[in-house]
Amino acid sequence: MRTFPKMHTAMLVVMMASSCFAATSAAAVTVAVSPTQVSLSANGTQPFTATVSGSSDQNVTWLVNGVPGGAPSLGTISASGVYTAPAGAPASFTATVTAQTDAAPLATSRASVAVAASTYGGSTYYVATTGSDSASGGATTPWRTIQHAMNTVPAGATVQVAGGTYNELVTITRSGTATAGYITLMSAPGQLATIDGTGLGVPQGQQGLITLQNASYVRVIGLQLQNYTSNSSNLVPAGLFIEGSGDHIEIRNNHIHNIVTTVKTSSGDAFGLAVYGTATTPISNLIIDGNELDHLTTGYSESLTVNGNVQNWQVTNNRVHDNDNIGIDAIGFEGTAPTTSLDQARQGWIAGNTVYNITSTTNPAYNDQPGADGIYVDGGTHITIEQNSVQAADLGIELASEHSGHDTSYVTARNNLVFYSNVVGISIGGYSSSVGGTDHCTIVNNTLFENDTTQSGTGEFQVQYHASHNVFANNILYANGQGLLVNSFVTSSTAPVTLENDLFYTSDDGASANWVWNNQSYTDLGSFQQASQSESSGLLADPLFISTSTPSLQLSAGSPAIGSGVNLGLASEGAYDYAGSSRDTNSGLIDRGAYQN
Template identity: 35%
Template sequence: MSNFCFAQTNYYVAITGNNANSGSLSSPWKTIQYGLNQLPANGILNVFPGTYSEKITIPNNNITLKNYSALLPVIDAGGITAQNAILAVNNKSNVTIEGIELQNNIQNDAQGILIEGSGTNITVKNCKIHDIHFSANPNAAVNETVNAQGIIVFGTNATTAITNLKIQNNELYNCRLGYSEGIAVNGNVNGFEVTGNNVHNLTNIGIDIIGHEGTCPNPANDQARNGLVKNNTAHHCIAAYSTSGGIYIDGGKNITVENNTSYHNGYGIEVGCEKIGQTTDGIIIRNNVFYDNEICALAMGGFAYPSGSGKVINSSFRNNTCLMNDYSGSGNGELYLSYSENSTIENNIFYTSTRNILAYAELTQPGLKFNYNNFFCQAGAASLTTDWNGNEYAGYTAIVTGTATNTNSIFANPQLTTASGTNPDFHLLTSSPAKNAGNPAYVPANTETDYYNQLRVEGGRIDCGADEFGSVNLGIDEMEISKFSIYPNPATNFITIDSEIPIGKYQIFNGSGQKLMEGSERNKINISELSAGLYFIKFQIENKSYVSKIIKR
């Protein structure tokens, strides 16, 4: 092997290169694996556009693999069976994979990207992954022994978790997955984000957060936990051989699922627990939209508790908009409840399909809080139906009385801007009865926004559904970013506003929309009296209102 001087940080690979080269911009290497093997600590391997026929293993810690230009390089694994994954990360830390297209891995247990073992600070972002198939035959029989995965994370170390994992802004599509998933986080993973991804046209589950499968040999650590699933879009994730969720939480713990879009999947989202004697615990589902899904918007609970599955506990489904689901006519409507304990379903909009079915609940749900929702079906209140613990109820009043739930809910047209199963707009109209119809005691988390990235409470009381009417957008228009900055952020005592344009009065709000401070300082603002947390600062620039996030340490 040749010896190279690695004084520089950036190195390069191009299909026109040569592995005898220096790896510089003007003298790039030829193959990605060779380039990775030469990188020093904290090295960056920039890959020129082109198609590279190889499979990759990350050899060391502290490596970045990324695209060189806007045109993504393609790693094509066609005909290569040496390892299951196109790109494998085993027991590594401080690794970033960015802007790479991976395609054509066709074999049983095929994987696009595999992250396995333990490690910290692992990021996969802005990648495209497609045509990952368990078989070359699109009509091949499917059973539990055939699998393929787009991005799969296995936390397999008994004591040391995978931490600070980020899967961001990737597109994953056109994969035949068998009994597996598009993106999955499984086993001993503690602290992760799956955000901004677009998963679509898959033959099974879109995004799956998993526990209790024996992935980690220590049962106490064998569940993905303390994670965030946010701003993803999942659509057309449909299996002919089972019901597949756009998003599925199976055995996870302390997971927040927010601001996602899930449509034309089997379930919009499923929260379950497949393993007998185990629990899925502390799942927060908020500010999402679920529409035009095959079976229902939400399926929640152990499907065969106690003899055939575990159970779901201490979970909530709040401020979601569920529109015209159950297009297959399964009889589940918007909600399918199997067995859960101490769950909350409130502040949602449930706008049924023309079948007028609200929910199907197989069993009694101990500790269920089901209230402050906005129900609607176009045929009218008398046509709404529910099957609840073996009893059928026809009509909204009969449902409230018979199920002993929803005493503070309403039946009314929520007046969405466009109530369509094909191209909906979930903004509430001015006259919407969903405004201020949520639980008056609900206080949103500091980091919580509505589906449209607006303040979650406007006017003192939360709305039903994913949209908060009349709230201001949290973020500066892109055209203004170059003219405006706040620093330091996070801050302890003062923030400085640096703007090319004069700023008018400012106001600072907490996550509940409560105004805490206001003033007209032009540059430096004293925030020392605020408690540590996330806040929103609203101000005027050129007669326009803007809101930005600030963090107080």
């Protein structure tokens, strides 16, 4: 994808309509899930029913372990309540399926699902730098090339690659099956196999050191992918590239680095890891977990991207750092899929990632200006972003759309830490009036700390163009000496976002605190509350972090954030805080910010 430099200098402002968060009482509304306890094998399915009493509204939101719709490693659940267990769980586990009523978000009911570990077990084949492709692929007679192995092995097979460097491009078109199991490509235990692209071209216009084309039931585990360079705007290198359609794909624990475009204009592109759903059948049940992507020169593209017809996917527990453009991106409406209705990354889970040093200030495609997001949803929908740490990106988290008439929608960003961003902590709305925007997104229980280090005038939380029906609540915003906490700068007659129950502070004990609203700057919370008709329960107070110098952003005893959050229900709050502690959303004692004491 080709992003555009963000425009942060306009100081227009939105008038926000009056709103408040009166937590809906669940006393009169109840829900019962049936059955309440089941056991499933890998890939097994179970329909659940939810019976709502006390309301004519029978609609519920289904969650797995607090994630709306679930995720491939947790099991997914449809809008009608059909749960599907993971196909390849490495160990048995118990998932919690929850129905939350739309009529009363605090009314929930749960079921327990015991999921069995995968029992797949096929043959193992071997590749080594001392091998021969005319050999049998056995432990003592390994093949020489990874490509030969992937062209040869059957469904359910594992290919173990011995430590060493393999100067080749690998294209995987063969698939495993639900019955035989995954085709697994991995480094041999205790060794590191490196695929090195030095001197290799880009034969298909866009090519990975490893490319999966229309492949299903494939795993790539524990490889190092490095040194793949293009000098042409027409040739796009990637560390790992998934395209077409496919289901049950796992990309785990790989190290991807030094993937480079040398083109110094906006026509230069490279990717660390790219997923392009280009067919009418989606790429689905995709797991990208535990990888490291660093020192990438991506030009006008991204470090890790999920684009087009991709559904039921997760990007979890990855380290993405020291790259010159966007860290993690979920994209829609670029024309990647064959029809607009399918051209949108959706039903995704971005969780537990560590993202840092993501900046385009050394990227000539951006004229060396800051415009790189740590985590970006550009036209995606129904995505949960939680428990991520985003440090020293240009923009910490952005929910927006670069395509006119289209929005990022139904995204929840919760329980994240965003700190030391070069420009803004969290931003919603399109970067100009000529692009799309942000609709029905929820930003709750995040901790934003000393963002906009360049003091550009964007602040901690920014609202741009075409934002509507959004919620911003229970967050902690701690600004640097610039003091800019909320910056909504697009004039509109309707509310772009409902703000409530946030805690504000600044590094100079609140002295420089200011909010921009309706083309006016307000330097006291009361005036901002009156002007915006929001934040009736907002506080300007020291959150009492453990440390602001490290920083360590947990709450000390006596913090005004403890127990003072508004309970928006499991689908919004999530089951766990940033550190994995239970939110226990039925107790009513929700803390503000990313940590639950």
